[in-house]
Amino acid sequence: MQRFTCDCGNVLFFGSSRCLKCSSDVGYDPQRGAMQRMRPESTMKRCQNGVKHNVCNWLLPASATAVLCVACRMNRTIPDLSTDRNRMLWARTEMAKRRLIYTLRRLGISLPSKKDDPKNGLAFDIVSTLSNPTVTTGHLNGVITLNLEEADDSYRQFNRQQLGESSRTLLGHFRHESAHYLWQRQLSELPWEDPMRLAFRERFGDEWLDYATALSTYYKQGAPADWEQNYITAYASSHPWEDWAETWSHYLQILDGLETCESLGIQVQFIALPLVMLPAESGVLPAMLPSSSAEDGEFLAWLQRWMCLSTVLNEISLSLGEPALYPFVISVHAAQKLRLAHHYAQTWGQDGRKTGEA
Numbered sequence: 001m002q003r004f005t006c007d008c009g010n011v012l013f014f015g016s017s018r019c020l021k022c023s024s025d026v027g028y029d030p031q032r033g034a035m036q037r038m039r040p041e042s043t044m045k046r047c048q049n050g051v052k053h054n055v056c057n058w059l060l061p062a063s064a065t066a067v068l069c070v071a072c073r074m075n076r077t078i079p080d081l082s083t084d085r086n087r088m089l090w091a092r093t094e095m096a097k098r099r100l101i102y103t104l105r106r107l108g109i110s111l112p113s114k115k116d117d118p119k120n121g122l123a124f125d126i127v128s129t130l131s132n133p134t135v136t137t138g139h140l141n142g143v144i145t146l147n148l149e150e151a152d153d154s155y156r157q158f159n160r161q162q163l164g165e166s167s168r169t170l171l172g173h174f175r176h177e178s179a180h181y182l183w184q185r186q187l188s189e190l191p192w193e194d195p196m197r198l199a200f201r202e203r204f205g206d207e208w209l210d211y212a213t214a215l216s217t218y219y220k221q222g223a224p225a226d227w228e229q230n231y232i233t234a235y236a237s238s239h240p241w242e243d244w245a246e247t248w249s250h251y252l253q254i255l256d257g258l259e260t261c262e263s264l265g266i267q268v269q270f271i272a273l274p275l276v277m278l279p280a281e282s283g284v285l286p287a288m289l290p291s292s293s294a295e296d297g298e299f300l301a302w303l304q305r306w307m308c309l310s311t312v313l314n315e316i317s318l319s320l321g322e323p324a325l326y327p328f329v330i331s332v333h334a335a336q337k338l339r340l341a342h343h344y345a346q347t348w349g350q351d352g353r354k355t356g357e358a
């Protein structure tokens with residue numbers, strides 16, 4: 001995440017809607033990628049979900065006929081707002097959703113809403129299992145469904161323990177489901193022999209492995225004992241699509257984490273820690289993609305900075321009496337998958353910037 005500043009010089013955060021120093025109302029302008037102070041003569045207006053429900057701090061042009069910001073316009077279903085609890089859970093959900101949208105836009109990946117682009121666009125259904133017990137978090141044909149109850153910390157922790165996950169967050173859910181959406185949009189319609197598609201198969205495996213069978217086997221038998229050698233999470237071992245989604249989610253997490261750190265002025269390369277040395281081949285793309293050793297080197301240096309930073313985060317967390325903040329090990333195979341995710345991100349970002357949609 002970038003660092004934001006108010007016109008008065010005070011620091012602002014991505015979720016800020018008021019400056020604590022000058023007491024001005026502030027909001028985030030997604031077009032400029034900056035926080036803005038609201039003034040009577042302002043050319044921007046607040047998103048209606050912020051004004052009415054206090055769940056959004058994004059802005060849109062005052063001249064627009066729309067009343068919702070680009071992020072809120074993607075909602076197809078919102079929770080029943082007759083209870084304060086639902087409103088609170090919804091606010092947390094929207095916060096995580098906006099952070100995902102922010103990161104994808106930063107990458108240059110276009111994100112049309114499904115209303116504007118029924119084929120390639122994205123929509124969100126945010127529904128509680130209390131109102132509809134059949135709801136499950138997932139992605140289907142450009143619609144990401146999120147179970148609102150996941151915004152309840154005790155509910156989410158219970159699920160995390162039941163499923164033996166080391167980490168479970170709202171933002172992680174959105175990042176994970178965005179991977180399924182992007183896979184369908186960017187890869188599923190490419191010819192079988194397209195290099196981007198072949199590269200996927202080489203790193204993640206045969207995507208046509210029967211999904212339902214693979215998932216039910218995973219839930220019965222769990223991950224293979226040596227999963228950490230090949231996957232970033234145990235769940236990633238269930239099917240190539242899930243491996244991709246866990247890898248992409250992890251990639252976005254590193255991207256956001258390092259951007260936050262660097263924008264706040266922390267220079268990871270100066271932290272004197274013995275670095276975990278990743279072998280150079282972990283930066284290499286599958287043979288069917290054009291590879292450059294300079295880009296591989298940059299990727300590996302980026303990953304090293306993250307491994308260094310995450311070690312610091314874990315130690316600080318333990319100092320505060322909390323469990324390790326980053327309970328992951330990046331194996332060589334997982335690093336190779338992250339390298340491919342990085343390549344996809346760059347390619348899709350370039351496409352988005354070319355068409356000017358992002």
Ligand SMILES: [Zn+2]
Nearest residue numbers: 006008019022
């Ligand atoms: Zn201010």
Ligand SMILES: [Zn+2]
Nearest residue numbers: 047056069072
């Ligand atoms: Zn909004």
Ligand SMILES: [Zn+2]
Nearest residue numbers: 176180242245
């Ligand atoms: Zn998934």
